[in-house]
Structure formats: structure tokens, C-alpha cells
Amino acid sequence: MIQSVNSIPAFDIKQQYSTIEAEVSAAVLEVLASGRYIGGPIVEGFEQQFAAYHQVSNCIACNSGTDALYLALRALEIGAGDEIITTPFTFVATAEVISAVGAKPIFVDIDTTTFNLDLHQVTAAITPQTKAIIPVHLFGQPVDMTALMAIAQSHNLAVIEDCAQSTGASWNNQKVGSIGHIGCFSFYPTKNLGGCGDGGAITTNDPELATKLRVLKEHGQTKQYYYEEVGVNSRLDAIQATILQIKLRHLDTWNQKRQAIAAYYQKFLSQVPGIVTPQELPGGVGVWNQYTIRISTEGRNGSTATYRDSVRSQLQEQGVSSMVYYPHPLHLQPVYQHLGYQPGQLPVTELACQEVLSLPMFPELTQEQQDQVIYALKDCLS
Known part of the structure; x- marks a missing residue:
């Protein structure tokens, strides 16, 4: 480690x-x-x-x-x-x-890539x-x-x-x-x-x-x-x-910095086994409020969510905070039980909730900090 x-x-x-x-x-x-x-x-x-x-x-x-x-x-x-x-x-x-x-x-259900x-x-x-x-x-x-x-x-x-x-x-x-x-x-x-x-x-x-x-x-x-x-x-x-x-005058500059951060993550994480990186559609220009990857369990035994949460804990031990948006799909929340949705009915969403992990993302994030995130993530998955 x-x-x-x-x-x-x-x-x-x-x-x-x-x-x-x-x-x-x-x-x-x-x-x-x-x-x-x-x-x-x-x-x-x-x-x-x-x-x-x-x-x-x-x-x-x-x-x-x-x-x-x-x-x-x-x-x-x-x-x-x-x-x-x-x-x-x-x-x-x-x-x-x-x-x-x-x-x-x-x-x-949601698209598998976006x-x-x-x-x-x-x-x-x-x-x-x-x-x-x-x-x-x-x-x-x-x-x-x-x-x-x-x-x-x-x-x-x-x-x-x-x-x-x-x-x-x-x-x-x-x-x-x-x-x-x-x-x-x-x-x-x-x-x-x-x-x-x-x-x-x-x-x-x-x-x-x-x-x-x-x-x-x-x-x-x-x-x-x-x-x-x-x-x-x-x-x-x-x-x-x-x-x-005041902030509106800076928004485009801040968004450009987010885009550069996302591109750097993409460059070094897109080929890492066990990671599925987010994709942009042709015609779309995103502003990366979050850079959210999937921690895939393909080829591994055990619960997808348990593995993701284990990776998240290991990252935290190495000084890297992350977030999970969102751990529970809305169609299976108690408040919407009356609508009659069943587990497995919206499978792409349900799998995403078990795999997603949002990495540090804010305009002031430095390349040195990003390198630390990337190295720590690779270490956790090795």
C-alpha cells in the first residue's frame, strides 16, 4: 500500500x-x-x-x-x-x-455508458x-x-x-x-x-x-x-x-478546469482492469459535477457493493476521499413501494448503485493530487 x-x-x-x-x-x-x-x-x-x-x-x-x-x-x-x-x-x-x-x-432504466x-x-x-x-x-x-x-x-x-x-x-x-x-x-x-x-x-x-x-x-x-x-x-x-x-462570471473557466481534470482521469484510468470510466456522447459537452467510475466485480466472487465499499475504505486509508451517488435506486426505496417495482426490474440502475464511485472533483484539484488518487486507486485494485 x-x-x-x-x-x-x-x-x-x-x-x-x-x-x-x-x-x-x-x-x-x-x-x-x-x-x-x-x-x-x-x-x-x-x-x-x-x-x-x-x-x-x-x-x-x-x-x-x-x-x-x-x-x-x-x-x-x-x-x-x-x-x-x-x-x-x-x-x-x-x-x-x-x-x-x-x-x-x-x-x-438508464443507459449503461452515460x-x-x-x-x-x-x-x-x-x-x-x-x-x-x-x-x-x-x-x-x-x-x-x-x-x-x-x-x-x-x-x-x-x-x-x-x-x-x-x-x-x-x-x-x-x-x-x-x-x-x-x-x-x-x-x-x-x-x-x-x-x-x-x-x-x-x-x-x-x-x-x-x-x-x-x-x-x-x-x-x-x-x-x-x-x-x-x-x-x-x-x-x-x-x-x-x-x-460573481460566480457566474467565472463559471466557464471553472468548468474548463473540471473538463481538464476529467480528461486526465480518463487518460490514466480508462485501461485499468476493474474500472469502467464514464463516457460522453458525441454532441454533448459535459461539465463534470462528478467524475464517477464503476468498480466492476467481473471475474470476482462476492457482492458488487461490498467490493466497491471495500475499495472506497482502502482509498480513505490512503487519504483519498470519495462519494457514492447513489447507493439505493429510487424505484426500490420504501417511499415508492406502492408503485410495485421489484428487484431486478431495472437492472442497469441496480448494478450502477452497487458499482459507482465518485472521485475527487473540483476546479482547484491539482495534477499532483490527481496522481495520488490514481496511484491509490490502482493500488487498491491490484
Whole structure:
């Protein structure tokens, strides 16, 4: 076993903050002195900049990525009796919001190489009750939106892009979040564009949907103290908005660094026995919120998950932190037992949950640190 040089975290948001600390501190103090903490020109300015970055006509800032998805479903008037097709290999929020509006999540299996929706299975899952599809651009890798939009258009379905992990990614030179009917983003601190707290945004080119979204996120209020429907309180505060304005200016540079890190991992890990590296589709440009490999047990005895977890423990002993996204598929979670999915029904997802391991990934990760990760991983698998 090699000896660790330094402890390497799975992600490190403190380093990023140190590079923009002076700028952020000055901007936050300016907001505090202004007395405009909710709404106002700072939030509106961020909405305009985020919309321009994605080349869409409307951005609606909100409290979180979860709220963004929930509000999107509400604006599309999706509810009881409706079915929404999505992936079981994602954070629970993607499915949770479907249940929250009274609709039914329909889980389909994932592609073996991208971790994203298997579009062939999407088509097979469409029924007369299907109203929308929620693709997740998982780990920062875009779904084949050309094929997905063709499926949706042929069946008159709405597409809500879950872009929580993929701000800045693109498909055929078009930013994710601008291709479907609605794009939903998270600004959780560990995202590629992360705030210093919770936050989210919704993008759309549909002016009617934009109006509905703005009403719904403000308690259903169409004018002061006049309410036409039941809404929610989901607002991005001005402090988060001013921080995100600053970070948005650096986003492309940070994403380019992530891409270089991913390419370096790929170069030295793609031929290592026992490792399956992630793949990008032609036409897609990923932004690598995570660099997630599979620890394969092919040719080995014993449980896949047990072996992956053993490798993870050995890495930790050598000073290398890693994460598992996600250890349990959504279709087999207790909360969705009533849907009737059985073990083995979505086999690609279930195997992925046992094999995936996300390696350290953040823009400030050095090549020396990457070498330590690579050497430690090879040592664990030898």
C-alpha cells in the first residue's frame, strides 16, 4: 500500500471561495447596507444574466432546485392521474416533486455508458396518462436532447430538464436548460455554480409559463394581496443573488478546469482492469459535477457493493476521499413501494448503485493530487 502525501477531499468549496473572497465580501456588505434583502435589482439582475448565459428569454429565481422542479410541474398543471417519466438513478428530489403534485413517477432504466435515461425505454413507457418527461443531466453529462425532444414532440409531452448538476453543459452547442420546455437548476454550494446557501432557478422561452412561475413562487399572488391560486413562498435572496452574479462570471473557466481534470482521469484510468470510466456522447459537452467510475466485480466472487465499499475504505486509508451517488435506486426505496417495482426490474440502475464511485472533483484539484488518487486507486485494485 502506498503512503498518502496529503488528504484529498471529494470536493473543496473553501478553495474556490478564497479566490473570490474580496469580491464576494464587498458585494455582500453592499447588499447588507442597501436594506434590499428580498427581491429587488440584485435578484432581477442575476435573473437577466442567467437567462442571457443560457440564451433564453426568461429566468425565474427561486429557493432551491427542488422548488424549481416543483414549480415547473405546477406551471404545467400536472397533478393527480398524470404520469411523469424519469430516472431512478438520481437524487430523490427529481421524483419527490412528482409525488408532491399528486402525479405518478414512472421510472425507466438508464443507459449503461452515460448513467442517463435509456431513451429506448422512455418510448416504451409512454401511456395515455403520460404528461411529461424529466431527464436528469446526471453528474454534468447531457442527455441526448435531440432524440428526447423528438420523442416528446411525437407524443405531445412536456420536457422538464433537471439541470441541477449540469449548469454550463451543452448539447449540440445549446446549453442544457434551454432545449426543453423548462429548465431547472440548483445552486446548492457543491454545484458547478453554487451559492453560499440554498438557491435555484427556472429557465424557459415560453412567456405564459414564465408568468405562471412568477405567480406561483409568490404565494399565487397576481397583484398585492390578490391571489388567484395556491402558491408557495420560494424566493432567492439578494445575498445569494449577488454571490451568484460573481460566480457566474467565472463559471466557464471553472468548468474548463473540471473538463481538464476529467480528461486526465480518463487518460490514466480508462485501461485499468476493474474500472469502467464514464463516457460522453458525441454532441454533448459535459461539465463534470462528478467524475464517477464503476468498480466492476467481473471475474470476482462476492457482492458488487461490498467490493466497491471495500475499495472506497482502502482509498480513505490512503487519504483519498470519495462519494457514492447513489447507493439505493429510487424505484426500490420504501417511499415508492406502492408503485410495485421489484428487484431486478431495472437492472442497469441496480448494478450502477452497487458499482459507482465518485472521485475527487473540483476546479482547484491539482495534477499532483490527481496522481495520488490514481496511484491509490490502482493500488487498491491490484
